[in-house]
Amino acid sequence: MDKTIKFYSKRPASGSEDVIKHNKELANSGWRTTQDQDQFLMNETKLPWHKDRLLAWTKDKNNASLVPLHIDMGIATGCNLACHFCYGVVQARTGFQGTQGAMEFMPLDTIINTFRDAKEIGVKSIALIGEGENTLNPNLYPALNYAKSIDLDVSLATHGASIRNTHYQTLLDSLSWLRINISAATPESYKNVHQRPWFDKVINNTVGLLNYRDKNDIRLNNGEKCTIGYQMVLTHRNFADIISLSALAVELGLDYLVIKACSDTPEGSLDAPSHEYLELKEEFSIAESLSTERTKIIVRWEKLGNLGNKSYKTCYGTRFIIAISGNGNVFPCGHWFNIEKDRFLMGNVNMTSFKDLVKSQTYINSQQEILRLDLRSCESNCRQHQVNSFLDQINQIDNPMEFVDKLLESSPPKHLNFI
Numbered sequence: 001m002d003k004t005i006k007f008y009s010k011r012p013a014s015g016s017e018d019v020i021k022h023n024k025e026l027a028n029s030g031w032r033t034t035q036d037q038d039q040f041l042m043n044e045t046k047l048p049w050h051k052d053r054l055l056a057w058t059k060d061k062n063n064a065s066l067v068p069l070h071i072d073m074g075i076a077t078g079c080n081l082a083c084h085f086c087y088g089v090v091q092a093r094t095g096f097q098g099t100q101g102a103m104e105f106m107p108l109d110t111i112i113n114t115f116r117d118a119k120e121i122g123v124k125s126i127a128l129i130g131e132g133e134n135t136l137n138p139n140l141y142p143a144l145n146y147a148k149s150i151d152l153d154v155s156l157a158t159h160g161a162s163i164r165n166t167h168y169q170t171l172l173d174s175l176s177w178l179r180i181n182i183s184a185a186t187p188e189s190y191k192n193v194h195q196r197p198w199f200d201k202v203i204n205n206t207v208g209l210l211n212y213r214d215k216n217d218i219r220l221n222n223g224e225k226c227t228i229g230y231q232m233v234l235t236h237r238n239f240a241d242i243i244s245l246s247a248l249a250v251e252l253g254l255d256y257l258v259i260k261a262c263s264d265t266p267e268g269s270l271d272a273p274s275h276e277y278l279e280l281k282e283e284f285s286i287a288e289s290l291s292t293e294r295t296k297i298i299v300r301w302e303k304l305g306n307l308g309n310k311s312y313k314t315c316y317g318t319r320f321i322i323a324i325s326g327n328g329n330v331f332p333c334g335h336w337f338n339i340e341k342d343r344f345l346m347g348n349v350n351m352t353s354f355k356d357l358v359k360s361q362t363y364i365n366s367q368q369e370i371l372r373l374d375l376r377s378c379e380s381n382c383r384q385h386q387v388n389s390f391l392d393q394i395n396q397i398d399n400p401m402e403f404v405d406k407l408l409e410s411s412p413p414k415h416l417n418f419i
């Protein structure tokens, strides 16, 4: 039973008939104009390709001591932008543009120790995606060099405005992918959405990174090139940018642009336009059709169409993906960084080694608490959403591994470890 006292959202119960009915009707209405999968499988999860972990979960769903496959890790607690859809800004966390207090940077030895421990115990990938802007922490670059030296699969999400060209080499030869968050196609719109006049800085760094990578043929340890993409978060302020930003991504020669729904708080504080997305099918379709051999425009149809509701009743996704805040706190997911810490805080990597932390009773207790949640107290379309949907799907069939084997007959997607 969920112990959360204050009651949250007006959303229908997760896994309720209403939610399932809506999703079915939408699928039957031809909402998704193409069934083609992108090479990164952004509308699905790559969990089936980690069959051993999946098998361990199917054998004992209550086993809270599974080693996670992936970590979303922040190394800075604040940001120098103030995107109007940002959770950090809406929760007035310290260290964000327009809020009080200084941001914290994770020390280099903590980052390195966490990378090493994670790799040694079987974590497959770490995305430097946190509550803040990780490129502001100067420790990022030596940490990436270390990740490369131990062959750890790492990636970075950034606003892309604070990168210096002296850092291109380190970024491009260590990151499996680098994603720039830009949700506007013009300087005016950028200022309206991201609240600083930095459109040109972002474009300059995009061009700089692409040119540097391709002219110098920069490669990762595995011989692949770092994938460079844009991410657009769709809000009331940028419907008019969908097609123009897609055209810009193609013109710049990016590897992809992904268009995604705005994740909202349980109270709907970000006013995510979940119902309006359903009116934008034509724009999404045109945007997708602009894809070229080099640049894919990827629409996250399921998340854009689900009205922010969850079709599953239980969150098992945190068994596979967890989150670390820039201040070292470890949580089952980023949603709890600032809410109900007593209940969900698993420990802090500045004080406890990640190896010990994952084995601790606190870790297990926090994971068990997640299973008791009413998921209406969660953000909509969270990071674990697709993993949760998939686990719910296989939970309902008699021979899940047969189903998984069928999926594995298709060619493996790129960035397999980023589930």
Ligand code: SF4
Residues within 6 Å of the ligand: 315, 317, 318, 332, 333, 334, 335, 370, 373, 375, 378, 379, 382, 383, 384, 385
């Ligand atoms: S926000 Fe809720 S559903 Fe999503 S990972 Fe966190 S606990 Fe699970």
